[in-house]
Amino acid sequence: MNPTPSQTVGPFYGYALPFPGGGDLAAPADPAGITVHGYVHDGAGDPVPDALLEFWQADASGELRGAPGTLRRDLVDGSVIGRHGVDFTGFGRVATDADGRWTLRTVMPGNGYISVCVFARGLLHHLFTRIYFGQDPFLDTVPPQRRHTLMAVREREGVHRFDIHLQGEKETVFFDFG
């Protein structure tokens, strides 16, 4: 069947799509928790304050279990009360802030990478990329001079930086899954 075409997420998704704790995949008490953070930049190098990032990843053992409950709701007032912290849902959603910055609190994916889906005002069709934390055979399939755009930079124990450049000299590698 012919697919329904994509359209931009626009500028006003902010009261609809983000939710409290959207970037908190790891339970607060999880000693294996890591922080992954960065900026989204446009082709002029300016931060993108109205991007929305979604993350999908395996748990620490490499399993893609995908438990429900990312948006777990309060039955009294309908508010989002967050993941219950036992199952790993594998899904996160974070809007960039006024500085174009985002933060994810998660666990190291057992299969080596976190999948990222990028939405933004001005972006008519979302983009997929990946965050790698070390060498991986997959990276050999990417042109060598662009490989680093898929690699998080370890800043200190448990803290990793990953910037996304939608365009320009530092343009991030984006994927087509066909």
Add this chain to the structure above:
Amino acid sequence: MTQPLTQADIDRELREAPAGPPSGHPDRDFAPYRSSVLRHPKQPLISVKDPDAAELSGPVFGVTDVTALDADLTRQHPGEPLGERITVQGRVLDRDGRPVRGQLVEVWQANASGRYRHQRDDHPAPLDPNFTGVGRCLTDDEGRYAFTTIKPGAYPWRNHVNAWRPAHIHFSLFGAAFTQRLVTQMYFPGDPLFPYDPILNSVTDERARQRLVAAYAHELSQPEWSLGYRWDIVLDGPAATWMEEGR
């Protein structure tokens, strides 16, 4: 100093725009929509054909993630919102025509006056204290979704002088795989603003554009209550074959 862009400038750019990809999706490089200029990659996308790719599976949602009120945008406040009450319903299918079951559908929209409940929306049209404009539901075993809401208004934006968006409802959809993720906009049939809008016309193929327009469905209208629209959605992208029987 450059002259402000007029509708005539945009009309000319739309006439001269090259045809988009055969899939019907917009080319991300679509200058008539000015915000796209610095926000599209210029390097080609890298093709991934890995049967073990994490993206061939995807997030799962369940009954804990939605509440019954989420699907009725007219009942989320003490009073009733102003506007024309409508229902929008349809099916979510994958590109092989299989229903997408138990997956999350999210919607957001302007109110009947064309104003979003967002502090960056400064269109001088009234906010409606009885309308937020956000809804969610899970698809059923046939892939069906349904929302009750009010028809959103058209609104101005600053792409060019006198730019107006046709009335639309934003939709966010998940399939069985992350590759099938879709964010799009549903339009209403016969809107006179269609030819002027660079976002809708970023879909350059007329038949593909029609797939973004809901059908008025008289059999879905409810006497003395609401007007019915039908809009089916087909998600693009592959999924792992072991997902076929659903979860």
